[in-house]
Amino acid sequence: MKAVYPGSFDPLTNGHLDIIRRAAKSFEHLFVVVFDNSAKKCLFSVEERIAMISEAVSDIPNVTVDSSSGLLVEYAKKRGVGVIVKGLRAVSDFDYEFKMALMNKKLAPELETFFMMTSLKYLYLSSSLVKEVASYGGCIRDLVPPTVEARLFNKLKEKSGDDI
Numbered sequence: 001m002k003a004v005y006p007g008s009f010d011p012l013t014n015g016h017l018d019i020i021r022r023a024a025k026s027f028e029h030l031f032v033v034v035f036d037n038s039a040k041k042c043l044f045s046v047e048e049r050i051a052m053i054s055e056a057v058s059d060i061p062n063v064t065v066d067s068s069s070g071l072l073v074e075y076a077k078k079r080g081v082g083v084i085v086k087g088l089r090a091v092s093d094f095d096y097e098f099k100m101a102l103m104n105k106k107l108a109p110e111l112e113t114f115f116m117m118t119s120l121k122y123l124y125l126s127s128s129l130v131k132e133v134a135s136y137g138g139c140i141r142d143l144v145p146p147t148v149e150a151r152l153f154n155k156l157k158e159k160s161g162d163d164i
């Protein structure tokens, strides 16, 4: 069975990577898809987010990194995917993910959503928290892959230059 793991990945964290590695072991093929249709204002472009994920998963043969801006269920149909993988951290994720899973079930009854619990060490890890810590110069070394760390600090430097 093929699966899709959607998200904004702005940027990829070790929490995302943990879900990707575990899901890739459980499914025949995993599409990690950067979705660009959320209300979120992202720091990185879709191309940059794809590049960061691709660098981090290059050792996993059954993972494809892709992007989409339409409905997730349409993407799943196009790729012949049967499962949507979602990561769950705290209770705060649950309400939103529950709504999304029920809506996707209504749109495509044949598609199942599988929830994977976060690993304990990534329970409080989110892209937004990583960006906040990095913007104040804090250490994010164990929270994101090394290439993401470098790109994030470069991006923040670029942005602060833009503000002047």
Ligand code: ADP
Pocket (backbone or CB within 6 Å): 006, 007, 008, 009, 010, 013, 014, 015, 016, 019, 085, 086, 087, 088, 089, 093, 117, 118, 119, 122, 123, 124, 125, 126, 127, 128
């Ligand atoms: P966020 O901006 O909240 O970090 P994304 O939209 O990039 O989230 O997340 C994509 C998916 O990854 C969602 O299913 C989200 O719940 C999950 N996820 C994000 N961070 C973690 C984490 N630390 N552990 C497990 N799952 C996570």
